[in-house]
Amino acid sequence: MAKAFLFPGQGSQYVGMGADLYETNESLRSIYHSADQVSGLEITKTMFEGPEEALRKTQITQPALYVHSIAVYKLIEEKGLIADVFAGHSLGEFSALAAAGVFSVEDGMKFVAKRGALMAQAKEGSMAAIIGLSDDAVISICGEIENVWPANFNSPGQVVISGAPEGIKKAIEKAKEASAKRALPLAVSGAFHTPFMQRAASEFRAFLDQFEFHKPNGKVIPNVTGEVTNDPGQIKEFLAKQLTSPVLWAKTMQTLTALGVRELYELGSGKVLCGLAKRGMSDVTCIWVGTVEEINGLFNS
Numbered sequence: 001m002a003k004a005f006l007f008p009g010q011g012s013q014y015v016g017m018g019a020d021l022y023e024t025n026e027s028l029r030s031i032y033h034s035a036d037q038v039s040g041l042e043i044t045k046t047m048f049e050g051p052e053e054a055l056r057k058t059q060i061t062q063p064a065l066y067v068h069s070i071a072v073y074k075l076i077e078e079k080g081l082i083a084d085v086f087a088g089h090s091l092g093e094f095s096a097l098a099a100a101g102v103f104s105v106e107d108g109m110k111f112v113a114k115r116g117a118l119m120a121q122a123k124e125g126s127m128a129a130i131i132g133l134s135d136d137a138v139i140s141i142c143g144e145i146e147n148v149w150p151a152n153f154n155s156p157g158q159v160v161i162s163g164a165p166e167g168i169k170k171a172i173e174k175a176k177e178a179s180a181k182r183a184l185p186l187a188v189s190g191a192f193h194t195p196f197m198q199r200a201a202s203e204f205r206a207f208l209d210q211f212e213f214h215k216p217n218g219k220v221i222p223n224v225t226g227e228v229t230n231d232p233g234q235i236k237e238f239l240a241k242q243l244t245s246p247v248l249w250a251k252t253m254q255t256l257t258a259l260g261v262r263e264l265y266e267l268g269s270g271k272v273l274c275g276l277a278k279r280g281m282s283d284v285t286c287i288w289v290g291t292v293e294e295i296n297g298l299f300n301s
Contacts, residue, residue: 003081003263004256006277006286007069007088007095009247010188012270013061015050018068020292021075022048028071034106035063039113043067056187062091062116063109069095069268070105072289076267079299085228085261087221089273090152090192090247091115093239099267100216102235107211111239114207118200119243125191127151127162128172132181135159135250141174151193152247155280157181162191197243205240219259226251228259253280265289 022032022044035043039059046054047064054060069092077099088096091112098108130138135150138159142148148171151162161171168185175183191197213232221228222238226248229235253276256264264286266273274286289295 001263002084002259002261003265004085004087004259004261005073005083005096005099006264006266006273007086007092007099008065008266008268008270008272009088009090009092010058010061010065010192011186012268012272013055013064014269015048015052015055017047017064017269017290018071019048021068021071024292025071025075028074031071031074031105031109032067034109035067035113038109039063039116056189057120058189059113059116059120062112062119065091065269066095066108066112068290070098070108072267072295073099075295076265076289076298079295081265081298083218083265085219085221085256085259086216087252087256088223089249090223090242092268092273093223093242095268097216097220097235097239100218100220102213102216102220102232103211110211111208115200115204115243118204119190119192119197122190122200123196124165124189125163125194125196126165126168127160127186127188127192128168128184129186130159130161130171130175130180130183132157133159133175133178137178138175141171141178144174145170147191147196149194150246151191153250154247155250155253155276158276158279160186162194163196164191193242193244193246195244201240201243204243205237208236208240221252221255223247223249223252226255228255249276250280253277257281257284263287
């Protein structure tokens with residue numbers, strides 16, 4: 001029975017995340033300190049103490065989520081739990097690729113710090129979750145409004161849209177008129193996964209080109225395609241393209257099913273991906289692992 005490690009993206013962060021791992025595992029502290037050094041920001045302090053408003057800033061959120069996920073991954077790897085498949089949602093894709101050996105944890109930290117900084121400088125935008133409409137219905141609504149696009153196809157009946165703030169407001173109204181179960185704005189500061197990120201994507205690709213990528217130690221599923229690849233060049237290309245392309249998470253879950261994955265482990269903050277797996281996959285077990293207590297329970301049960 002195949003196992004997969006899944007890594008969450010923005011929206012999963014919370015004040016206090018990863019603090020227990022830092023306090024009880026001295027070997028992990030260098031990962032946290034690296035985030036502060038590489039980004040030039042108080043990532044660790046903000047993770048542990050907040051305020052929540054600061055933690056939501058994308059240039060802080062992205063390194064914070066990466067640190068938490070990698071810390072969890074390192075601990076369970078030391079204890080002997082390994083995976084066949086690696087995937088991450090948006091920012092989480094970097095954690096997945098580091099775990100799969102495509103690049104080092106240290107290089108991954110440089111990537112997420114750069115990505116967060118570039119995305120924080122991008123044109124103002126917003127995002128919203130549309131629940132209870134078909135993909136085609138959401139695509140149609142976006143097509144009627146200037147500067148609004150589908151950004152995350154998360155699971156059947158759950159699509160996140162992204163774009164200009166005024167356009168997002170109009171799209172929310174149209175979704176409600178179309179009988180969406182819910183249509184609500186998300187607490188983000190940018191129009192992620194849209195053409196608004198084109199400049200950031202170009203700069204980010206040039207940055208990535210300075211680093212060597214390797215074939216993964218297992219199967220990896222990029223967000224841009226939702227399909228397996230082991231080509232380092234493709235993986236690098238897709239990481240840059242991801243900034244302007246929708247996250248095909250529903251397709252990723254279809255690929256996981258086709259690969260025979262029946263055990264999922266969500267590593268890091270929150271339980272978002274386990275929730276999506278319950279709606280988008282069948283006959284699977286998804287376990288969230290994000291705290292010392294969860295890790296101890298996983299190996300002592």
